[in-house]
Amino acid sequence: MDADIVCVGFGPATAGFLATLSKQLVNADGTPAVESAVMPGMPPQVLCYERADDIGFGVSGVVTRARALKASFPEIKTAGIPMAAPVGEEKVLYLLDPHGASRRSAALKIADALIRAMKFALPVENHALNLPWTPAFLHKHDGLILSMGQFMQWVGAQVQSTGTVQIWPGTPVSQALVEDKKIVGVRLLDQGVDKKGNPSDGFTPGMDIHAALTVIGDGPVGAIGQQLDAQFGMPEGHHTRDWAVGMKFVVDLPADTTLKPGTVLHTFGYPEPEIFGFLYVHPDRVASLGIFVPSWFDSPARTAYRYLQHWMLHPYLWRHLKGGKLRSWGAKTLGESGQHGEPHLTGDGYARIGEGSGTTNVLTGSGVDEAWATGTQLAEAVLELLKAKKSFTKEILEETYVKRRRASWVEAEGRVAEKSRDGFQKGVATGMIGMALAGLTNGKFSLGSAPVQPWKRIPTVEDYFAGKISRAEIAKLRDECKAKNVPLHGALMDKAGWPAIPFDGQLLVSHQDALLMGGKVQAPGGYADHVVFQHPELCEKCGARICIEACSGQAIYPGETGVPAFDREKCVHCGACLWNCSQANPENPERMNIAFRAGTGGLHSAEN
Numbered sequence: 300m301d302a303d304i305v306c307v308g309f310g311p312a313t314a315g316f317l318a319t320l321s322k323q324l325v326n327a328d329g330t331p332a333v334e335s336a337v338m339p340g341m342p343p344q345v346l347c348y349e350r351a352d353d354i355g356f357g358v359s360g361v362v363t364r365a366r367a368l369k370a371s372f373p374e375i376k377t378a379g380i381p382m383a384a385p386v387g388e389e390k391v392l393y394l395l396d397p398h399g400a401s402r403r404s405a406a407l408k409i410a411d412a413l414i415r416a417m418k419f420a421l422p423v424e425n426h427a428l429n430l431p432w433t434p435a436f437l438h439k440h441d442g443l444i445l446s447m448g449q450f451m452q453w454v455g456a457q458v459q460s461t462g463t464v465q466i467w468p469g470t471p472v473s474q475a476l477v478e479d480k481k482i483v484g485v486r487l488l489d490q491g492v493d494k495k496g497n498p499s500d501g502f503t504p505g506m507d508i509h510a511a512l513t514v515i516g517d518g519p520v521g522a523i524g525q526q527l528d529a530q531f532g533m534p535e536g537h538h539t540r541d542w543a544v545g546m547k548f549v550v551d552l553p554a555d556t557t558l559k560p561g562t563v564l565h566t567f568g569y570p571e572p573e574i575f576g577f578l579y580v581h582p583d584r585v586a587s588l589g590i591f592v593p594s595w596f597d598s599p600a601r602t603a604y605r606y607l608q609h610w611m612l613h614p615y616l617w618r619h620l621k622g623g624k625l626r627s628w629g630a631k632t633l634g635e636s637g638q639h640g641e642p643h644l645t646g647d648g649y650a651r652i653g654e655g656s657g658t659t660n661v662l663t664g665s666g667v668d669e670a671w672a673t674g675t676q677l678a679e680a681v682l683e684l685l686k687a688k689k690s691f692t693k694e695i696l697e698e699t700y701v702k703r704r705r706a707s708w709v710e711a712e713g714r715v716a717e718k719s720r721d722g723f724q725k726g727v728a729t730g731m732i733g734m735a736l737a738g739l740t741n742g743k744f745s746l747g748s749a750p751v752q753p754w755k756r757i758p759t760v761e762d763y764f765a766g767k768i769s770r771a772e773i774a775k776l777r778d779e780c781k782a783k784n785v786p787l788h789g790a791l792m793d794k795a796g797w798p799a800i801p802f803d804g805q806l807l808v809s810h811q812d813a814l815l816m817g818g819k820v821q822a823p824g825g826y827a828d829h830v831v832f833q834h835p836e837l838c839e840k841c842g843a844r845i846c847i848e849a850c851s852g853q854a855i856y857p858g859e860t861g862v863p864a865f866d867r868e869k870c871v872h873c874g875a876c877l878w879n880c881s882q883a884n885p886e887n888p889e890r891m892n893i894a895f896r897a898g899t900g901g902l903h904s905a906e907n
């Protein structure tokens with residue numbers, strides 16, 4: 300099939316692209332403002348393929364200054380978008396450990412002791428220090444709290460109502476079509492295949508869509524972005540070594556909640572010092588809350604789900620959450636390399652936008668607005684080129700799209716943030732000081748060193764828990780978990796002093812129940828497994844099977860052989876397994892042993 304423009308993924312970046320483009324493809328009288336090359340006399344044929352089963356089924360950000368969003372939709376604050384609220388009170392809290400179970404450095408223990416000793420003079424309440432001053436770069440004044448699921452559905456309706464753009468959910472793109480280093484379109488995923496991708500009942504090969512321009516906005520772990528990184532390499536010195544998995548709940552707050560819509564809480568320090576948390580209040584007593592577990596948290600047992608429960612149970616938060624009810628749940632990887640992770644933004648026939656192109660600002664904790672902005676910049680460039688009947692070569696895209704991007708606030712603020720998190724390579728205290736230093740000096744100074752590949756940071760379970768759990772005890776726990784075919788982290792955390800989770804069937808539910816109640820995870824049959832253990836021999840001798848421990852959906856589990864098993868029907872497509880593996884890929888040490896490919900299914904919730 301032939302189109303003029305084909306887009307991969309419908310996240311905020313592509314939404315920004317299509318919202319800008321679609322408004323200007325036809326004149327007020329309905330005649331084409333620019334003409335299609337494949338359907339003469341018609342406006343350009345623009346297709347967008349989204350992997351998830353509906354628009355807005357991703358898990359995304361919720362507090363944003365919304366500068367780029369407001370530029371596209373000046374009426375956004377009064378547009379009646381469900382779950383939207385203007386930002387009100389913002390707080391940054393340092394959470395102390397009420398149980399003594401987290402792994403804290405000596406410096407942090409001293410700081411904690413000082414805070415506790417001085418609590419009569421400090422704003423300390425329920426084991427949390429409310430930072431009396433926070434730097435301006437962290438604030439989202441005049442911004443919005445959004446459910447990205449609801450917002451994306453709203454944008455999708457606006458874009459499609461122009462009649463100039465088609466968005467196809469439930470349609471993963473399996474690869475970019477490359478001819479002589481030029482991208483000439485995309486191939487969709489084969490249907491009617493077995494787990495390994497071999498033709499089976501009802502085999503339908505993925506269709507090829509040829510287009511003059513392919514727009515790649517498939518996020519941080521998208522298969523097409525990965526393909527281009529592998530095929531064209533990264534610019535000198537660039538890499539994607541910093542990641543985090545963000546896991547969130549959408550919760551009905553108790554009827555007597557005192558939290559007002561617009562409240563923004565950001566936390567650090569607990570359940571482990573490396574884990575950041577957030578709580579944003581929507582209208583109608585609904586809150587989005589969750590944690591980020593970063594790649595520089597060196598635990599081989601890093602489970603976002605259990606840590607999220609301990610975070611909710613922190614006394615400062617639990618007094619607001621007790622009696623609440625889970626509405627929706629999900630997890631998603633964040634590319635945290637920022638401009639370190641910027642790939643080649645253009646090539647002949649393609650342009651990259653959004654988080655997969657290095658837009659996320661790790662200093663300000665902002666990704667949606669940046670992704671959206673790069674989409675609009677590309678759309679402006681494309682409209683200019685369509686009107687001038689110019690082709691989409693690398694050179695021309697650099698002169699139009701990349702030039703706009705380099706001149707924008709996204710670039711300027713991205714430069715400030717570029718090295719701001721390098722301090723976390725050396726520890727949490729260095730990381731926090733490094734962030735403040737970079738933010739307060741406009742990026743002139745920072746601390747720390749260049750990030751290393753995540754697999755290099757993962758110690759064995761025995762080494763990580765040395766001094767807390769003996770090797771003999773770990774061996775026993777391993778045997779017990781193996782016999783039950785369950786991950787090891789629960790047993791390890793219990794042994795390390797973490798209290799049991801008091802399940803209440805409403806908010807504190809088992810991981811399995813969360814999949815059913817909140818994520819409503821589904822996977823249609825007839826597709827290949829999108830998570831593949833590329834070198835089984837590496838798994839067989841692997842001493843830190845972090846893929847199992849970190850899996851957000853319990854979709855990777857011990858299995859019968861030495862190689863973990865994968866259950867497609869539990870996968871929430873968070874992409875965490877792409878970087879949560881302790882073994883380097885022999886063909887490419889920047890990547891690990893797991894391949895995370897294009898796939899269908901995942902979460903069925905538009906509230907996240």
Ligand SMILES: Cc1cc2nc3c(=O)[nH]c(=O)nc-3n(C[C@H](O)[C@H](O)[C@H](O)COP(=O)(O)OP(=O)(O)OC[C@H]3O[C@@H](n4cnc5c(N)ncnc54)[C@H](O)[C@@H]3O)c2cc1C
Pocket residue numbers: 307308309310311312313348349350351357358359360361362363470471472473516517518519520521522523544545546547589630631632633652653654655659664665666667668670897898
């Ligand atoms: C829990 C969490 C909380 C966050 N909080 C905030 C916040 O408060 N504020 C903020 O600004 N940012 C936040 N972020 C970051 C923000 O969500 C991202 O920066 C933003 O979503 C990036 O947009 P994007 O369009 O580039 O990519 P994505 O949002 O990742 O969208 C990419 C889309 O492409 C689709 N796709 C991928 N592969 C394919 C394929 N092969 N074929 C078809 N479709 C494909 C995906 O399904 C997805 O819909 C948060 C992220 C998480 C995970």
Ligand code: SF4
Pocket residue numbers: 832837838839841842843844845846847863879880881882892893
């Ligand atoms: S996928 Fe990676 S972490 Fe998991 S068992 Fe294999 S080598 Fe180990």
Ligand code: SF4
Pocket residue numbers: 830849850851852853854855869870871872873874875876877
């Ligand atoms: S298998 Fe699925 S749910 Fe598990 S980490 Fe990978 S993408 Fe996430």
